[in-house]
Each structure stands twice: as C-alpha cells, then as structure tokens.
Amino acid sequence: MAFTTKATIASFGGKLFKLSHQSTTTGTPMAVNLYLPPQALSSQNNNPPKKVPLLIYLSGLTCTPENCSEKGFFQHRASQLGLAILYPDTSPRGLNLPGEKDAWDFGEGAGFYVDATQEPWKGGYRMESYITGELPATLFGDAEYGRYLDRERVSITGHSMGGHGALTLYLKHPGLYRSVSAFAPIANPSQCPWGEKAFSGYLGKENREEWKKHDATELVKGWKSGDLKALVDVGTGDNFYKQGQLLPENLEKAAKEAGVEGLTVRYQEDYDHSYYFMATFSDDHVNHAAKYLGLL
Numbered sequence: 001m002a003f004t005t006k007a008t009i010a011s012f013g014g015k016l017f018k019l020s021h022q023s024t025t026t027g028t029p030m031a032v033n034l035y036l037p038p039q040a041l042s043s044q045n046n047n048p049p050k051k052v053p054l055l056i057y058l059s060g061l062t063c064t065p066e067n068c069s070e071k072g073f074f075q076h077r078a079s080q081l082g083l084a085i086l087y088p089d090t091s092p093r094g095l096n097l098p099g100e101k102d103a104w105d106f107g108e109g110a111g112f113y114v115d116a117t118q119e120p121w122k123g124g125y126r127m128e129s130y131i132t133g134e135l136p137a138t139l140f141g142d143a144e145y146g147r148y149l150d151r152e153r154v155s156i157t158g159h160s161m162g163g164h165g166a167l168t169l170y171l172k173h174p175g176l177y178r179s180v181s182a183f184a185p186i187a188n189p190s191q192c193p194w195g196e197k198a199f200s201g202y203l204g205k206e207n208r209e210e211w212k213k214h215d216a217t218e219l220v221k222g223w224k225s226g227d228l229k230a231l232v233d234v235g236t237g238d239n240f241y242k243q244g245q246l247l248p249e250n251l252e253k254a255a256k257e258a259g260v261e262g263l264t265v266r267y268q269e270d271y272d273h274s275y276y277f278m279a280t281f282s283d284d285h286v287n288h289a290a291k292y293l294g295l296l
C-alpha cells in the first residue's frame with residue numbers, strides 16, 4: 001500500500017522522509033525512512049527526474065528506522081555522491097503476540113530478517129519477504145518516491161543483526177543487490193547465543209538444517225556467483241565481539257576454505273559496537289556501495 005509521509009527533514013542538502021505503509025507481508029503498519037540526495041530532488045521538475053541508486057541499511061537489535069538516520073552519518077557521503085538510502089524497521093510492531101515484548105533480543109525490534117516458520121511468529125514475522133519483496137516493490141512503484149529511484153542499482157548494508165540480514169539476503173538472492181557491507185555483523189548466528197535464541201523461536205529449535213539457510217558463514221560455502229563484493233568492519237573493543245556474538249573469523253575462514261574471493265574484513269582497533277564506530281566508517285561503506293552502483 002502507498003506510503004504516508006509523516007515528516008520531511010532537510011539533511012546534508014537532501015531530504016529525509018519518514019514514511020509509513022500498511023504491509024500485507026507482516027499484517028501491520030511499517031515505518032521506514034527514505035533519504036533522497038540533492039541530485040534527485042533538484043531534478044524533480046524534469047520529466048522524468050534523475051534516477052539515483054539505492055542503498056538499503058538494515059538496523060540492529062532494538063532499533064527503529066530512526067537510530068541510523070539520526071546518528072549513522074550515512075547521509076553525509078550519500079549526498080555528495082547522489083545515493084538514496086532506505087532505513088527499514090527491524091520487525092513488525094503491534095501484533096500483540098504472547099512474549100513479543102519480553103526481551104530486547106527476540107520479538108519486537110528483533111525480527112532477524114527471516115520468515116518465521118513457527119507459531120505464533122510465522123503469521124507476521126516475515127522480514128526476509130518484506131525486505132526483499134514487498135518493501136522495494138512498494139517503493140519503486142510509488143508515484144511520489146519511485147520516480148527518483150533506479151530499481152536496477154541497489155546495494156545493501158547493515159549493523160549487527162542488520163549486518164547478518166545484509167549478508168544473508170545478499171548471499172541468498174544473487175543478483176538482487178550489487179554489493180554488500182556490514183558493521184559488526186552477527187556472522188555465524190547458528191553458533192552464537194543471539195542467533196540460537198532467535199532461530200530456535202522463529203525457525204524451530206530442532207531445525208538446525210533450516211538455520212543454515214540464514215547463516216552467512218554457512219551460505220558463503222555455497223556461493224557460486226563470483227567475486228563477493230563484500231566489506232565488513234568489526235571493532236576490537238566491541239563487547240559483543242568479545243563475548244562471541246559476532247564471530248567474523250568464522251565467516252572469513254569459511255570463505256577462504258570455499259575459495260570465495262572478494263570478502264574484506266577489517267578489525268578496527270578499539271572501536272565498540274555503537275554509532276561512534278558506525279559514523280567513523282560510514283563514508284567507507286557508502287563508497288564501497290557507490291563503487292558497484294556506478295557512482296565512483
């Protein structure tokens with residue numbers, strides 16, 4: 001369903017639009033933020049306006065579309081290059097399922113970008129279908145916003161749970177995105193406490209084979225689509241990294257053993273899990289996407 005525009009905010013010469021739409025995939029209203037750079041907006045009277053490529057940013061646990069729009073600083077470099085950014089939500093909200101709000105790492109704010117197969121989650125917790133299907137289809141088809149966007153040039157990035165989402169959706173859907181990057185991703189969720197909890201709930205405790213289809217370290221072993229075009233940053237001062245929630249080394253090892261080229265993992269000395277880390281390296285991640293989107 002078409003978007004309702006809740007707010008329009010000037011940012012780095014472009015505009016951030018706070019949007020909402022009724023999703024048939026989740027059965028709920030979904031909030032999403034869209035940043036249009038100045039290059040798109042200044043051509044709004046051209047017929048058609050200049051179409052710019054799109055970077056989809058998937059957020060981490062507890063987040064809404066606001067966190068990264070406000071303090072990730074992606075808009076800074078995106079405005080210079082002419083790149084739109086889409087900030088979706090991290091789960092459906094308002095389904096009022098039992099236990100949905102009991103924990104910060106499961107349920108609301110923690111959809112893990114999978115389509116749940118287990119009750120009571122499978123009706124609405126369908127974030128993989130939402131992010132890869134309904135959301136881009138709605139956006140590119142939207143009379144107001146779709147005309148600025150080039151649906152053939154899309155890349156994906158994300159943080160933590162969203163880094164897991166970016167990597168797995170990229171690996172599961174070859175050709176859908178031109179490149180991928182991730183900040184502090186949950187890189188091997190089948191082997192860490194966050195992933196075990198989420199996959200047990202959404203996919204079933206016993207269905208470990210099913211878990212592998214949503215695990216970047218497992219998926220990379222079957223990658224057959226050439227150079228990976230993947231950039232990953234992890235801070236060595238990140239407590240979640242130290243606790244073994246992220247496991248980027250497992251992803252690196254799996255890619256190496258499978259002979260998959262094009263994965264760059266950088267360990268950034270002292271940086272933590274926060275947006276101080278994200279904002280420091282967001283220019284690099286926008287540049288990475290821009291390279292494959294024909295902007296650099």
Ligand SMILES: N[C@@H](CCC(=O)N[C@@H](CS)C(=O)NCC(=O)O)C(=O)O
Binds near residue numbers: 060104159160
């Ligand atoms: N609520 C958790 C932290 C969750 C967390 O760090 N979430 C990250 C993504 S995994 C985030 O972006 N949080 C929102 C923020 O920092 O603005 C805790 O208390 O330890």
